[in-house]
Amino acid sequence: MEFKSWNLRTTPFACIPTGYLCHYFLPIFFLFLGPTTFAQEDSIPARQSVDTSLVQKKKRRLDTRDPASKSQPITIKDYKIISYKTDTIYLDTTLTIQKEYKYNYLRRDDFELMPFANVGQPYNKLGVDLRSVQLYPALGAAALNYNYLEVRDIDYYNVATPMTDLFFKTTFEEGQLLDAMLTFNTSQRLNFSLAYKGFRSLGKYLSDQAESGNFRTTTNYVTKNGRYRIRAHIAAQDIETQANGGLTNKEEQFESGDPSFNDRKKIDIRFNDADNKILGKRYYFDHFYKVFKKEKDSSRVERTSLGFGHVFNYETKYYTFGQTQQSDYFGDRLVPAIDDKAQLKAMYNEVDAEFYNETLGRLRGNISVYNYNYFFNSILITEDGSRIPSRLKGEEIAVGANYEKRIRGFALEGEFKYNLSGELGGNLFNASAGYQLNDRHRVSASAHASARMPNFNYLLYQSDYVNYNWSNLGVFEKEQVYGLQFNLDSDIWGDLTVDYTTVDNYSYFGADPENRVAEGVENSIVRPYQEGDVLTHTKVTYKKEFRLGGFALNNTVMYQNVSQANDVLNLPQLVTRNTLYFSSDVFKKAMYLQTGVTFKYFTAYTMDAYNPLLGEFYIQNEEKLGGYPMLDFFINAKIQQTRIYLKAEHFNSGFNQTKEYYSAPNYPYRDFVIRFGLVWNFFS
Template sequence: MRYIVFVFLLWGSVAFAQNPISTKKDLGSKGEEKPGKVLAKGEEEKPSVEEYKIFTIKKDTTFLDTTLTIQKEYKYNYLRRDGFELMPFANIGKPSNRLGVDFDSESMYPSLSTSALTDNYWSVNQIKYYNVPTPLTELMFKTTMAQGQLLDAMLTFNMSPQLNISLGYKGFRSLGKYNYDQAESGNFTVTSNYTSKNNRYQLLAHIAAQDVTYQENGGLTDGDTQFETGDDEFTTRDRLDVAFIDAESIVLGKRYFLDQQYKLIKKDEDSTSSIIATSIAVGHQFSYETKFSKFNQDNQYDYFGDTFLDETNDKAHLQTTYNQLNTTFSNKLLGELKGFVGIYNYNYFFKSLLITPTGTIDNQLRGTEISLGAAYSKKIGEFNLKGEAAYNVSGDLGGSFLNAEATYIYKDKHKFKASLHNESKMPNFNFLLYQSNYQNYNWQNTASFDKQNINSLNFQYSSKPYGTLSAKYTNIDNYTYFKSTATEEQINNGQENAYIKPFQESASVGYLKVKYSKEFKFGRWALDNTIMYQNVSQSNSVLNLPEFVTRNTLYFSKDVFKKAMFIQTGVTFKYFTAYNMNAYNPALGEFYVQNQQKLGAYPMLDFFINGKVKQTRIYLKAEHFNSSFTGYDFYSAPNYPYRDFVIRFGLVWNFFS
């Protein structure tokens, strides 16, 4: 199926790229505008890049960007987003530990979780929609660690000025360098957006089918002598001993989404009269999603403890349906006010019932949640105000949430932003109820766990001359986490993972994060810097993060080959202070708190050469080239090393027609 989709997309790309576009605003190699050409008699003026619009359900519209910048270098990865606050494992696509966290969630209801496995699982808010004057295709390719590739292909076209359709597939496979460490995933999406000719009816819809499959090896069992010593015998990484070679984690989900709106009253502003633009619209949003997480293992291992059966096939299911009815009043003078009622149905279940000497652990959590909410936005001069709130009036899982944001732009150079967030909801489902073939991995906490309450306040200032500075403080009540209850003797025997349990912290946890970014330019040279400071105030060590994280990139930019190509080349340095880094549990697909081993305080250096030819960006990188001479102490989690020196390359290619 994956290869069929890829061939179809590639065929469409080539077909639509037969007639290259000549843009109204001709772009130079760096992406800057050149003076437009004089059109010959009868020649049509072609659309500009700005007319190729990209947006999400939040209506945060951007346009196609084919420039080559240092920010594009940071985002050219498996997740296609900046990984400054992530510490990835050795193989591409495997879990990433957190160097920084953000507790503001998109939903007021719990998720299935397996949070370590779902970094690449796209939520409703991450799905992109398009509006393009001519067909557009984007191909992103990148090599992986061994025996595999990463391809992200997208084709979008307007069937008419009102109707757009897009097809996308992101496929990935990498064998990895360590024994039994293969990872693969697929994200298939179909999106559509429609606006009627009279602009009264609008529709957004998408279908998303996503899956990820990981081979799990439990990490190194003798890292002290085989990995950290740098012994030449073990520089071929598949020679290192791992905990097991017969386990597999799978996450699969399918979603159908629809958002539609119809304007009952639509009055456009009339410059010749006193009429103020006003509209009243009714809307409906629908989402249906099925998702499961699965952990398979052929044999029993003391690593996870005793089992009921020899073979493990743990599988958790979640089915959700969400319907929202809303009414929106929009007036140029008063702003936009939206009121809504939401109905959320959930069914979280296991296909088994566990009866123990101490009681029965249920196999299902099922119910209906009803919420009321409102949202408001208004622009007043250079001020932009936004707010949204919802409260659960029926049901046990959800509580409430409140988001408020104010933005002010001073003289088009300085941007100030202040926001606050409040939420209250139950922890994710795998904290509340879990069943497993491993005896110690069975619990039901629906009665004993309380709702997790999060309050955060964020300030941000950004300007081109002075950079971007943000400060965010978060207070968490009933912080929920996983932790091992193993004794020191059990930990020394390699049985720490056999005693993982969910916990709630009774005392409040305070978390401060301050981040500053600034680029300095010296002719063709530039130095891009990002530094982050974090401080956690807590009675017990339940939220562990590094105090400092820094990333500094020194690079050189220039047009070459008579300006036919634009290149950027340089070195990126990344470092974070040592801390009690969270450990990884494969059976749950979660990170858990550990306070026995501090990791970090090692440098990571990457050398890159990137180039741009017309609408194609080419990337070549020597990742972690210092791995062999700065010490083999680079771990992403206890027993899970970061990657060794590797050279990888790829490209991003846009086709127009």
Template sequence: MKVAHRKLLLSLALLWLTASGAQVVNPTLRQDDSFPQNNNFPNDPNRETRDVGQVITDPNLKITDYKIISHQRDTTFLDTTLTIEKEYRYNFLRQDDFELMPFANIGQPYNRLGADLRRVSPFPGIGASARDPNYIDREEVSYYNVATPTTDLFFKTTLEQGQLLDAMVTTNFSRRTNLSLAFKGFRSRGKYQQEEVTSGNFRATFNHQNKKGTYTMRAHIVAQDILAQENGGLANSEAQFESGDSDFTDRSRLDVRFNNVQNQRNGKRYYLDHSLKLLGKKSDSTVSSSGVYLGHQLTYETQWFQYNQNTNNTAYFGDAIFTPVKDQAYLKTFDNRLSLHWENKYLGKLGGFAQLFDYQYFFRSILITEEQTIPSNLSDSEVLTGAFWEKSFGPISLQAEGGLGLIGDLTDSYLNAHIRMPLGEKFSLDAGIHHSARKPNFNMLLYQSGYVNFNWDNSSSFENEQVQSLFGRLESDRFGTIEARLSTISNFSYFASSATAEQIGEGREREFIRPVQQSDQVSYLRLKYQKEFKFGSWALNNTVLYQEVDQSADVLNLPTLVTRNTLYFSSEVFKKAMYLQTGVTFKYFTSYYMDAYNPLMAEFYVQNQEKLGGFPMLDFFINARVQQTRIYLKAEHFNSFFSQNNFFAAPDYPYRDFVIRFGLVWNFFS
């Protein structure tokens, strides 16, 4: 781990010690338990004399007073229970990876088993999308409002040398002001040669509201560094892996394509979101928040992606312009959004906005060939305008936002609309529509590389991708949850090899990977069903995904069926001092033309030569909860002992063998 990463971890530890003073030992804290009296801001000498709207001593303080606020301002609370959903989220990403297929090593790319064609941002990104799962976007940052200083520690073992630690500490200086610091440090050497991954993700958040409630602000700083060795996959997977030869049970003995390659994705972001009430009454617990508000959001972000190779590999990527190869792409963006909205109980929240987006995507050279000239940058300013509306009609809530591009050619328009409503006493419905029309990622529009065939300028020839999506979610405690989504996309952009049949036969298809736009429309239907059946202390949790793609060419390849089924037992043990959960998870997806991986650009590309999948993955787990600590132990893919070696995450990239990993999540309340 880098020296800077160690300094950040030390800073987190010092802040936690400063904020908490002496650690208060709490009794076992369940979701309905209260903290001891006088534990509310214990280090605050003025806690008994605070003004109205500030924190005072509360003997009934509960875990629900420890709030987590999302970017979309949805509020949840710190959940210290142990559930099967926590088991699904106890992984490198800290989210359910049901629709993802991980590579052999922790922190490596994830192939997709499902797709969500909806666009979160109206603007393109830098690309290198295989690194997206470990890159924290603006919309993924959480903010906090906690009654006492709180710490969340996540630890899990990795493969061979290294560990995974995600530490967060947050404290409220008053009920209206919160600060949090977090750092996720990671290293895993892996079982195969040349696949070590290290990363560091630092986050700092701040949110504040003034005493009168007329000004609110939140901000964050995120700094990220993701560094990975790339081995290019197995050089002879059929003979050394699929054959099951006992000489290659030690995976470090298998031949790989590269031994001197790494890629790296870095980013820094500064974000500010604040609003001022211009007209209206005070906002507190007894007065309506009606009034006129002026809002401003500012985001400044720098990113770069780098590919390093000490000696070129012409047998894999074709002819090289120079040696060593060191490709570097940079993106700087400055996003300013100014909004004005009116809020009252009759209209809800109704407003409009204007947005200025400045971007500079660039390389440090201009490439001139006999066929074309590859410029060094794409830079310009985009201007958008739009409107938004939020309104609740009793239990029914509506949200809508749309934008239209006025200046620039990156974005044409977008629309998101959503409704939540109950259907009788047993069902609830979430439904909505999505539309977006924008250019694909920058690395598809312009790219420069030390390899001849990986240089292109599509900035004037590629059209806007147009996505339309209808989706709905019907939820019932008795019947389970079913989700449906129908999406269509025009000008679908993807990476694929343009190699001829002869070149593919010679094993040269990777030399000709380029971005492509599909002129015909692609339609995508997905149905996802979730239901848990309980039998006393036993439970069977089921998730099934069905997918169908209508396309003139195989450009969006997905498995028809993905299923995950967990049979588990839960019970209090040791006179209710511990809550225990143990079981087996079965995961399976049908075979399909799984996307292949290109380490040069950290992108997946479409291939239609080899079908992969159709193998089961069985995990055995034992989890326990003691007070606010959740302990996890898992035997991953234990059926690899007696199954065929046909488990791949991408062509030439196997899924991991049997491994036992453990760790914990620990919450402190001071």
């Protein structure tokens, strides 16, 4: 196949250079910290979920016009974190086993993920949630997007005094990981926050370096009468990884356990000149005004209100793959040096109206417009004269509604969106009902239905490699997902979740049998496909902790079953994580200590392979991996508002002579390593 490349004039893509942010922002950030106090009075009991002790002995000082507020002491409950869905929680400075599970690069529980050897590299999947969370496609390169903060990942704050959160952890070889956040209120109703998460890690293998920067700043404001509110954020993010293509002689140099290769940099890798990069910039705000509001006579509890709101989101994002020399691993090339670049500019506007009544509940209707421009810098014409366009550009219009109601122990929620015009969107429906049986038991059930196009890189992609060029808009159909979920949360019996999902037109990447290179030469030539038959995915997750004195055994077990005509969704049947640990106050309650061992295991399965050109995983049905235990030993401690973490990761890797632990075919999981760090809260 022969291609001609025509260059087109495109608008340059601009983004805040987060390298400069790291250089200039952090010194200024620490100047803001000012004097700090650490006067938390009581150490934290083992099972206490929220620390309600005094943060400072001085009185609150935000509202000078309210004498009553001055007389009240400040507690941890005065430091509020507000999610994208406006759910509010308090800052939690306790030390729990859940904090241990979230003390990682992503800062969330990675039970269903399998990390690569280095921090910041891709994660393979051990479990999936096939339900759509948005109506429109994303850019792609999904394997590299786990640390990319979306709109729903940004938190807002309301604090009694300036508060700082510092997260630090060592990485592999050269580099560190730091996530620093400062938030402060100028009044009880206006808050600002600044945050930057930056890291660099050289890695144990050659050409395995990774680094990233995530800058975000937020504000939120509510008027004194509560009629108007606004919240906004700006995010600038970049993720850069070297792509070494995995090991080329794994049997002799890795699996054999030959001590000559204990220094992993001696092991042969596929590439030493390839890298990926994701860079994005986003401006977001939403505001709401109540034109009518009625409250109860003797209190300020709202009875009825009517209001109108507006949501705006503009984001530019690009993904690149660069390589100085062509490799047969990806097939023939068009030019000597590879420089692939996919770009997406998207703007979203939504106008909504909300009616609230204490008896009837809260109902919101909306209409939205989504403009997108996904493009490359050339048009490609194949040998047979077919044309691969340079862009997908259009406008989508949708209507939707949300409803929620609390009736004593019942909680009802519903969400609906339907696309009126456009080629990408479809529909989205979510409904849930929950009931609080008593203080110790809660049940809930939910249903989901959605239809939308797969990500943009399935629909259109251009590369300097001949076999990585396709246009599927008009060929691919919308993925249709239907799901049911049941939850039982019990302090006595544990937490049980049953999830059943069916998918029609499931999209995936797989090897291209028609474009293989020379016989005997290993290659990774993949293309997007859609499964013609319906597949079903069943997932059952059970969580339960057993306690005896200071000892505890925390268990999470997940069972999965996929019913499919062809093997297009490969997952382990069983994943388990079990932690045996001990907790106690020590040194006359000056320190709270937790120490234990975590065991994680998943059954062997045909684990997805990784394609560094696309930044995506693709199915392979030839090599089974997994079936090995991973043991971590940890010692964690809490002193006032500081949590200290020390972990020996995968310490059982040296028990066996042979090494057969992988995160993906040709990509080993990490060897035994000791890492440490801390999370520190300052209150000014």
